Amino acid sequence: xxxxxxxxxxxxxxxxxxxxxxxxxxxxxxxxxxxxxxxxxxxxxxxxxxxxxxxxxxxxxxxxxxxxxxxxxxxxxxxxxxxxxxxxxxxxxxxxxxxxxxxxxxxxxxxxxxxxxxxxxxxxxxxxxxxxxxxxxxxxxxxxxxxxxxxxxxxxxxxxxxxxxxxxxxxxxxxxxxxxxxxxxxxxxxxxxxxxxxxxxxxxxxxxxxxxxxxxxxxxxxxxxxxxxxxxxxxxxxxxxxxxxxxxxxxxxxxxxxxxxxxxxxxxxxxxxxxxxxxxxxxxxxxxxxxxxxxxxxxxxxxxxxxxxxxxxxxxxxxxxxxxxxxxxxxxxxxxxxxxxxxxxxxxxxxxxxxxxxxxxxxxxxxxxxxxxxxxxxxxxxxxxxxxxxxxxxxxxx
Amino acid sequence: xxxxxxxxxxxxxxxxxxxxxxxxxxxxxxxxxxxxxxxxxxxxxxxxxxxxxxxxxxxxxxxxxxxxxxxxxxxxxxxxxxxxxxxxxxxxxxxxxxxxxxxxxxxxxxxxxxxxxxxxxxxxxxxxxxxxxxxxxxxxxxxxxxxxxxxxxxxxxxxxxxxxxxxxxxxxxxxxxxxxxxxxxxxxxxxxxxxxxxxxxxxxxxxxxxxxxxxxxxxxxxxxxxxxxxxxxxxxxxxxxxxxxxxxxxxxxxxxxx
Numbered sequence: 117x118x119x120x121x122x123x124x125x126x127x128x129x130x131x132x133x134x135x136x137x138x139x140x141x142x143x144x145x146x147x148x149x150x151x152x153x154x155x156x157x158x159x160x161x162x163x164x165x166x167x168x169x170x171x172x173x174x175x176x177x178x179x180x181x182x183x184x185x186x187x188x189x190x191x192x193x194x195x196x197x198x199x200x201x202x203x204x205x206x207x208x209x210x211x212x213x214x215x216x217x218x219x220x221x222x223x224x225x226x227x228x229x230x231x232x233x234x235x236x237x238x239x240x241x242x243x244x245x246x247x248x249x250x251x252x253x254x255x256x257x258x259x260x261x262x263x264x265x266x267x268x269x270x271x272x273x274x275x276x277x278x279x280x281x282x283x284x285x286x287x288x289x290x291x292x293x294x295x296x297x298x299x300x301x302x303x304x305x306x307x308x309x310x311x312x313x314x315x316x317x318x319x320x321x322x323x324x325x326x327x328x329x330x331x332x333x334x335x336x337x338x339x340x341x342x343x344x345x346x347x348x349x350x351x352x353x354x355x356x357x358x359x360x361x362x363x364x365x366x367x368x369x370x371x372x373x374x375x376x377x378x379x380x381x382x383x384x385x386x387x388x389x390x391x392x393x394x395x396x397x398x399x400x401x402x403x404x405x406x407x408x409x410x411x412x413x414x415x416x417x418x419x420x421x422x423x424x425x426x427x428x429x430x431x432x433x434x435x436x437x438x439x440x441x442x443x444x445x446x447x448x449x450x451x452x453x454x455x456x457x458x459x460x461x462x463x464x465x466x467x468x469x470x471x472x473x474x475x476x477x478x479x480x481x482x483x484x485x486x487x488x489x490x491x492x493x494x495x496x497x498x499x500x501x502x503x504x505x506x507x508x509x510x511x512x513x514x
Numbered sequence: 515x516x517x518x519x520x521x522x523x524x525x526x527x528x529x530x531x532x533x534x535x536x537x538x539x540x541x542x543x544x545x546x547x548x549x550x551x552x553x554x555x556x557x558x559x560x561x562x563x564x565x566x567x568x569x570x571x572x573x574x575x576x577x578x579x580x581x582x583x584x585x586x587x588x589x590x591x592x593x594x595x596x597x598x599x600x601x602x603x604x605x606x607x608x609x610x611x612x613x614x615x616x617x618x619x620x621x622x623x624x625x626x627x628x629x630x631x632x633x634x635x636x637x638x639x640x641x642x643x644x645x646x647x648x649x650x651x652x653x654x655x656x657x658x659x660x661x662x663x664x665x666x667x668x669x670x671x672x673x674x675x676x677x678x679x680x681x682x683x684x685x686x687x688x689x690x691x692x693x694x695x696x697x698x699x700x701x702x703x704x705x706x707x708x709x710x711x712x713x714x715x716x717x718x719x720x721x722x723x724x725x726x727x728x729x730x731x732x733x734x735x736x737x738x739x740x741x742x743x744x745x746x747x748x749x750x751x752x753x754x755x756x757x758x759x760x761x762x763x764x765x766x767x768x769x770x771x772x
Contacts (some may be wrong), residue, residue, distance in 0.1 A: 132642075132645075133642065134613055134640045134641070134642060135569075135640055135642075136569060136570040136639040136640050136664065137639065137663070137664040137665060137666050137669060137673075137677075137688065138570060138664070138666050138668070138688060138691065138692075138693075140666075140668070140669065140673070141666075141668035141669070141670075279576055279580070280566065280567070285567070289567055289569060292569050293569070293570075293571075293572070293693045296569075296570060296691070296692060296693050297691065297692045297693060298691075299668055299691045300691075395617075396614045396617060396618060397612070397613055397614040397617065397640065398567070398614075399569075400569075400640070407614070407618065409618060410588050410589050410615065410618060410619075411565075411612075411614040411615040411616075411617065411618035411619070412565065412566040412583060413566045413567050413614075
């Protein structure tokens with residue numbers, strides 16, 4: 117198992133648990149118990165039932181005929197946008213809320229960028245009757261207003277993160293500080309495959325339902341459970357981790373990550389971590405991150421709040437460095453253009469994050485007899501104000 | 515001999531460690547703050563290396579760090595300032611920062627440079643004990659630089675013993691389950707924790723930090739351990755722009771000693 121986490125929490129040289137002592141007790145408990153709790157029959161039964169009856173899984177695997185024709189290959193869309201709450205994020209929050217209950221926790225905290233994870237966390241807290249506090253950068257509170265309203269309606273308290281660039285990184289810092297202040301009753305539902313071990317593995321396992329379904333759905337539709345390519349956008353990387361998970365060790369399936377280039381990789385306003393980053397520590401994990409020579413973390417930029425993160429999950433850092441995964445990047449403008457294209461061609465409005473993945477499909481070089489699955493990680497309702505602002509612009513017309 | 519080790523050989527109680535963020539309130543305040551703290555009777559000075567993402571720190575240290583970075587503080591500048599301060603003060607100087615800062619500088623280069631400029635110890639809260647033990651402990655010993663690990667009310671007895679075995683200079687007792695900068699009183703629960711650790715007869719002296727902000731909490735720390743660490747309260751004091759640095763520091767010591 118070359119690409120799975122090892123027993124000390126590392127993916128190759130990436131991962132681990134670099135945390136202050138104040139977090140040790142909670143992280144240690146998770147490390148010792150997450151696998152056994154997840155393996156319990158009662159846990160699996162409850163998790164599977166909720167995914168089916170509450171989330172609406174399995175999510176469809178849709179053959180996008182028009183895109184396929186245009187790209188002269190076979191394009192399948194894994195429709196995570198059709199999940200309850202509108203993105204893949206709920207796969208993980210359902211799993212983690214069940215875990216939190218079994219750990220005896222009564223209060224839930226989360227960080228959120230685009231607000232999709234915040235909404236998914238607020239949703240499961242409402243479902244289970246647990247107190248919920250979501251940290252969100254002030255910049256993101258402004259640019260993802262519909263999701264802030266949804267979280268509030270669901271009964272969560274949305275706390276603005278006022279430090280740094282006031283985006284996902286800062287929201288994560290605030291959530292970690294909250295956990296330090298509340299070590300006994302609180303569980304921290306991290307939304308991506310980031311953070312100290314076991315979070316990257318824990319979240320990847322809950323999201324792995326995506327590739328689990330892809331296997332049998334592809335088999336049903338094509339006769340083979342393997343596509344030639346799997347494509348996903350990456351910020352921290354949870355939808356990519358879920359879409360890749362059951363294919364990690366099968367190197368015949370090529371893995372493609374798409375980062376947010378922001379205004380362009382060399383503009384100083386970017387979130388393309390694999391190009392601009394180097395090895396260091398962020399949020400308790402050794403991974404690739406954007407930093408100065410002095411090890412200060414650089415503020416990233418992307419139009420998409422969910423990809424606006426200066427690091428990348430340690431699994432992905434390992435996949436990239438070992439050349440198991442190939443990385444592309446898309447700028448703000450390319451992502452918006454791709455979003456309109458998908459909307460007009462297939463009638464699907466994707467989240468801005470997801471749109472990045474669609475922006476590079478023509479660069480992959482897939483052949484006519486090959487197939488690719490694009491993880492359509494979320495829907496674009498939350499991004500309508502951004503999209504509408506571009507409706508009259510030249511981007512759409514070009 | 516390492517100045518921290520010598521200090522604790524001579525002084526077993528009432529040891530005062532004051533933390534400040536280097537580069538705050540201004541880039542050039544490092545040397546004057548160190549000299550003034552030594553003149554006012556601090557036993558140890560803990561110099562915070564400002565970090566963009568200080569995970570364990572409350573608002574006061576976050577803000578002072580952001581100001582310091584904006585002022586242009588960096589590791590080379592800081593090492594230069596510490597070398598200069600060393601010309602004037604003899605008390606132990608320690609640095610506190612995050613592991614990523616050491617990794618990017620190069621661990622051995624960092625420890626070597628620290629020893630050269632007269633740093634006696636370090637506190638790196640996100641450096642795991644096992645990694646220190648396996649990868650860095652020999653290096654710290656080679657350059658005679660101490661390293662203090664943190665323990666908290668949640669730390670198991672087994673881990674407290676491990677932190678003690680791996681620490682040199684002193685063990686840093688985090689007084690409560692919180693980030694830095696809290697200003698409440700010391701609770702019965704905290705006292706029970708202090709007494710529990712007292713009963714363990716650790717090899718290292720213990721300093722209590724986090725939430726030590728006035729005379730009363732300082733005296734409590736002196737009573738239940740070998741000394742106290744004050745950080746955020748000092749930073750708040752020197753951040754008062756209506757008075758000079760010296761006036762702010764005078765006022766701080768009047769408050770915690772009066």
